[in-house]
Each structure stands twice: as C-alpha cells, then as structure tokens.
Amino acid sequence: MSVIKYWGKRDEKLILAMNESISVTFDPTHLCTTTTVAVSPVFDRDRMWLNGKEMSLSGRRYQNCLREIRARANDVEDETKGIKIAKNDWEKLHVHISSNNNFPTAAGLASSASGFACLVFALAKLMNVQEDNGKLSAIARQGSGSACRSLHGGFVKWVMGKEEDGSDSIAVQLVDEKYWDDLVIIIAVVSSQQKETSSSSGMLQTVETSTLMEYRAKEVVPKRVIEMEEAIKNRDFSTFARLTCAENNQFHAICLDTSPPIFYMNDTSHRIISCVEKWNRSVGTPQAAYTCDAGPNVVLMARDREAATLLLRRLLFHFPPNSTDIDSYVVGDKLILKDAGV
Numbered sequence: 001m002s003v004i005k006y007w008g009k010r011d012e013k014l015i016l017a018m019n020e021s022i023s024v025t026f027d028p029t030h031l032c033t034t035t036t037v038a039v040s041p042v043f044d045r046d047r048m049w050l051n052g053k054e055m056s057l058s059g060r061r062y063q064n065c066l067r068e069i070r071a072r073a074n075d076v077e078d079e080t081k082g083i084k085i086a087k088n089d090w091e092k093l094h095v096h097i098s099s100n101n102n103f104p105t106a107a108g109l110a111s112s113a114s115g116f117a118c119l120v121f122a123l124a125k126l127m128n129v130q131e132d133n134g135k136l137s138a139i140a141r142q143g144s145g146s147a148c149r150s151l152h153g154g155f156v157k158w159v160m161g162k163e164e165d166g167s168d169s170i171a172v173q174l175v176d177e178k179y180w181d182d183l184v185i186i187i188a189v190v191s192s193q194q195k196e197t198s199s200s201s202g203m204l205q206t207v208e209t210s211t212l213m214e215y216r217a218k219e220v221v222p223k224r225v226i227e228m229e230e231a232i233k234n235r236d237f238s239t240f241a242r243l244t245c246a247e248n249n250q251f252h253a254i255c256l257d258t259s260p261p262i263f264y265m266n267d268t269s270h271r272i273i274s275c276v277e278k279w280n281r282s283v284g285t286p287q288a289a290y291t292c293d294a295g296p297n298v299v300l301m302a303r304d305r306e307a308a309t310l311l312l313r314r315l316l317f318h319f320p321p322n323s324t325d326i327d328s329y330v331v332g333d334k335l336i337l338k339d340a341g342v
C-alpha cells in the first residue's frame, strides 16, 4: 500500500513514473497472491488463469514480463526429478500460469502490484534467473508500476532513474519488514467490487486533464519523499501519519481535478477518515494514519498495538462488519482482536 502515491506516467510504454513513490508491503499471511507456473513440452502456447478464470496473455504488459524473464533464463537441472532444460530451450517452451489473489482484485488493494511482482518472481524462479530483486523490480514495473515496489518487504521506494530505457527505474528497500515493529495495519474492506476506472486509465486521464498534476509531481512530492524517508527511518509516527494522510487527500483531490472526475473513495471511506481525524485531534497526537489507493478500501496504520485496539473498537462501533457500509476488516494480529473484544 502506497504512502507516497505514484499517479501519472512520464513514459506509458516502459511504465516510468512522473514522481517517486513509497509503499509498505503487507505481511503475506494476510493479503497475498499465490502464483504457480508450469512448463511442459506439450504446451503449445503460454496461458494464464487469474482467480480460476482463463485470461488473455496478449497484452503488452504480460508479454513484456514474459520476454524479459525468458531473455535472462539459465540452464535448469534437477537430477532427482529427471529435469534438464538448457538455457536456449526456454525460448521454445511454453508456460501455464495460475494466479490467485486472496483479496479483492482491481478494488484498490494493489492486486496489480502483488500480482505482477509474484508473476515475475515465479517465472524467474522457474527459469533460474539470477538477477536480484532490484533488477527483477525493473521487469515487474513493466507489468504494473506499483509492482516494482512489491518485490521487497518493509518500506520500499520506487526511484525515478535517469536511463532512457528505464533500467535504473527500480525499487529499493528503505527498511525491512521487522524495522518498524510497533506499526499495526488494519484494512477496512469497504467494497470488494471491481473499480470503474482502472489505475492505468485513471492516471492517464489525470495527466491529460488535471492542472494540479504537474504542481503535485514537481513541487509537492519530491519534498514529501525526503520527509517520508526520514520519518520511516526514525520511526517518527507523527510525521509519518501527517504525510500519509496529506498524500491520500491530495491524491484523491487530483482524481477529482481530472475530467471527467474520478471518484475512488466513497461516502464510507470519507466517514472512516473523519472518524480517524476526530480521534487524532481529540488525543492531540496522531494515533492512526489512513490511506486509500485507487478504490474505496481504507488502510489504517496505528501507532502501536494499544492504538490499534482502540481504533478497532471505534471502527467496530461506527462501522460494524457485514453491514451495508462495510464488508470486513483485515487485522494484522489476533491479540488485537482479542483486546478489542472480538
């Protein structure tokens, strides 16, 4: 989930962003993609099933990932299984891919990020690609921009890069998943419905029509990226929360500044945000940060376990699960559920 948002490309084909971005990768025990790749000489073409349904692999993004991984394939030999595939054979062999998200697809919970990161990683493993996750991130980026960040755990930055071919527009890990242990993530699943405007077409429309976009990318984000990096490294929750919430609100403001306007958050997302804002103000120091990507689902990040328990109690009171407003919550830690009385 991004805390500094990527929205707008400077190169549509290579998927290069107009500004740098930062995200946190969710713990895979809760939200994840599982991708299995099979190879066989009897397969006559590459095929893929997403959440059990066959989909076309003809799109440029899938083709780019397959081509780039195949170009880096190596010999694979496993005597115990009697497998021997020479480096050059990979060009002729076809794959069958099955990928499943255990969370809503195309609903603003970063399924394209999780999906393409997992796809590139799985293909690289199968074909014995030796590149590190940084290099693989430049391939995942060509599937979906946000996917480059999801090859690393913890907090991750997608750097702009200078090369025209995009080879240095990669993701770097800022801190690993254990670094900020206190932070607790709660996801409010407001709607599992597929969004009306995909991220790719939404951001293209914003670049073409929003007058605020350029100001955001050039003047606002570069400063915020520096401040955010600093806050993450110092585990400075107050600054982190201020920036995360401000980013969320500016991102949705430029969506509204797009013509026709794009509404990703809905009334429930707004009410959840107000609830967090009121609580933070009543305490005096931020207890929780909120952010939504391109969809109505709200990701909440609490200062610590105690704050997470109090936040969850508040949410359950105002927005009971399985109600008309909200589907469910995804909570990082069972102890918090117990403390919150669930």
Ligand code: ADP
Residues within 6 Å of the ligand: 033, 050, 099, 100, 101, 104, 105, 106, 107, 108, 109, 110, 111, 112, 113, 114, 115, 116, 119, 144, 197, 198, 199, 200, 293, 294, 295
């Ligand atoms: P999200 O907010 O969920 O990232 P996007 O509009 O960015 O939504 O992207 C959704 C698209 O990402 C899907 O329509 C599909 O093409 C692709 N996608 C989602 N999950 C996977 C997956 N597991 N493997 C490959 N591609 C995926």
Ligand code: DP6
Residues within 6 Å of the ligand: 001, 002, 004, 005, 006, 007, 015, 021, 023, 110, 112, 113, 143, 144, 145, 146, 147, 199, 200, 201, 293, 294
């Ligand atoms: C709002 O990476 O899904 O989640 O590169 O066109 O596939 P494409 O778009 P995508 O956009 C993500 C947008 C965002 C913000 C973010 O993740 O930084």
Ligand code: CO
Residues within 6 Å of the ligand: 110, 111, 112, 113, 144, 146, 199
């Ligand atoms: Co996406």
